[in-house]
Amino acid sequence: MSNQVLQNIRTRRVIRHMTNEPVKREQLEQVLEAGRWAPTGGNLRPHRFVVVQNPTTRRLIRMVSPGMFQKAPVLILICINWDVVRQHKVPEHDRSFYIDVGTAAQTMMLAAHALGLASGPVTSFSQAAVRVILNLPESFSPEMFICIGHAAKVDQTGMRAWKKITWQDLTYWERFP
Numbered sequence: 607m608s609n610q611v612l613q614n615i616r617t618r619r620v621i622r623h624m625t626n627e628p629v630k631r632e633q634l635e636q637v638l639e640a641g642r643w644a645p646t647g648g649n650l651r652p653h654r655f656v657v658v659q660n661p662t663t664r665r666l667i668r669m670v671s672p673g674m675f676q677k678a679p680v681l682i683l684i685c686i687n688w689d690v691v692r693q694h695k696v697p698e699h700d701r702s703f704y705i706d707v708g709t710a711a712q713t714m715m716l717a718a719h720a721l722g723l724a725s726g727p728v729t730s731f732s733q734a735a736v737r738v739i740l741n742l743p744e745s746f747s748p749e750m751f752i753c754i755g756h757a758a759k760v761d762q763t764g765m766r767a768w769k770k771i772t773w774q775d776l777t778y779w780e781r782f783p
């Protein structure tokens with residue numbers, strides 16, 4: 607893979623050990639801007655990002671997030687703003703809003719990787735507790751944290767090393783036989 611974008615996709619890994627080196631504001635803004643350019647169903651852009659850098663708030667969030675192994679200097683919480691959904695009279699069972707969380711997440715993680723930053727998504731957290739900690743409006747649902755920071759120099763084998771999956775394993779051509 608010589609193409610830089612493809613190389614970036616191929617080499618990004620979830621990083622679960624981060625240093626406490628701060629993330630430069632300019633880089634953080636670039637990551638957030640990348641999230642803005644993620645594709646979104648109907649171009650409705652229902653996702654909202656809450657950036658958390660305060661150490662006490664981050665500690666509280668870690669306490670209610672069993673799947674957050676990183677002590678990341680920055681947490682970006684991706685929320686769905688259900689007011690946007692209602693304004694556009696889209697049925698709430700439409701799955702696009704959740705898919706939009708994924709497109710924003712992956713776009714931001716690839717941007718972070720391109721900038722030399724480490725990242726990791728976390729959905730294993732108490733939505734109710736995070737709602738209270740961050741004083742989220744009623745219309746916001748907290749869906750996924752993206753931890754952003756700098757990788758610690760420790761073994762980062764990650765979960766993927768457990769199983770070698772190829773794209774061929776995941777792909778069916780045209781139709782099932």
Ligand SMILES: Cc1cc2nc3c(=O)[nH]c(=O)nc-3n(C[C@H](O)[C@H](O)[C@H](O)COP(=O)(O)O)c2cc1C
Pocket residue numbers: 618619620621622673674675726727728729730731764765766
């Ligand atoms: C929807 C979703 C939720 C995830 N939640 C967590 C999580 O709560 N904690 C965590 O450490 N990793 C989480 N991950 C990261 C996956 O475990 C990781 O992407 C997978 O093991 C593959 O590793 P790689 O992205 O480094 O290739 C999540 C990933 C996705 C897509």
